[in-house]
Amino acid sequence: MRILVQDAPFDAGAELNAFQAGKTDMGAVVTFSGLVRDLPEAPLRHMLIEHYPGMTERALTKIAEEACARWSLGDVLVIHRYGQMAPGDQIMMVATASPHRKDAFAAADFLMDYLKSRAPFWKKEVTADGSDWVAAKGEDEEALRQWQQG
Amino acid sequence: MKLDVMYFAWVRERIGVPRETIETEATTVADLVRELSAREDRYELAFSDLEALRVAVDQDLTDFDASITGACEVAFFPPMTGG
Numbered sequence: 001m002r003i004l005v006q007d008a009p010f011d012a013g014a015e016l017n018a019f020q021a022g023k024t025d026m027g028a029v030v031t032f033s034g035l036v037r038d039l040p041e042a043p044l045r046h047m048l049i050e051h052y053p054g055m056t057e058r059a060l061t062k063i064a065e066e067a068c069a070r071w072s073l074g075d076v077l078v079i080h081r082y083g084q085m086a087p088g089d090q091i092m093m094v095a096t097a098s099p100h101r102k103d104a105f106a107a108a109d110f111l112m113d114y115l116k117s118r119a120p121f122w123k124k125e126v127t128a129d130g131s132d133w134v135a136a137k138g139e140d141e142e143a144l145r146q147w148q149q150g
Numbered sequence: 151m152k153l154d155v156m157y158f159a160w161v162r163e164r165i166g167v168p169r170e171t172i173e174t175e176a177t178t179v180a181d182l183v184r185e186l187s188a189r190e191d192r193y194e195l196a197f198s199d200l201e202a203l204r205v206a207v208d209q210d211l212t213d214f215d216a217s218i219t220g221a222c223e224v225a226f227f228p229p230m231t232g233g
Contacts, residue, residue, distance in 0.1 A: 058209050
């Protein structure tokens, strides 16, 4: 398991290659990349991501450990940036490795749902008109309830 | 007891500092919120809607009934928006 919280950009391709190198017992690797999305109504100047150093790493580790307990996983990678980013920049990635495809997909989906509303990151969108904190959505909590039931 | 109190995102902006060390006799998060809200308007404003806030005690997400006896740090912030 590898958890990285950093302000520097990262090379998703190189991270993926390093993640899957030598995994002879894993048949499936799933990755998810999160990018800064521009706003259709008002062009985004940049996005600022704030986090809670210490708690962030703890929360991400706990979420990854839960995924490992729930599915058959050989490895998990989570990289999440903070600081200032432009539209199209990569914010984060997760990768899961499993002997089988279904576990790799389900675990990546679970990691993303939990990371979205249980890891202490906050996004602020800055446009020419000003800046606003991104609000959490009701559907984010609903996604967690589905995992708790299922 | 001495306690580090931390604020993130718009809570930090409303209170005006990212962290402060306070002297408190509060035993729960709710007591602490009442104590801070009584101090100054900026706290009262930040804590006016607890439904819109989340709290962590010693870096674990918890609720407003949680004990803070013996805790080192308490953090207040809006719902998280990672990913």
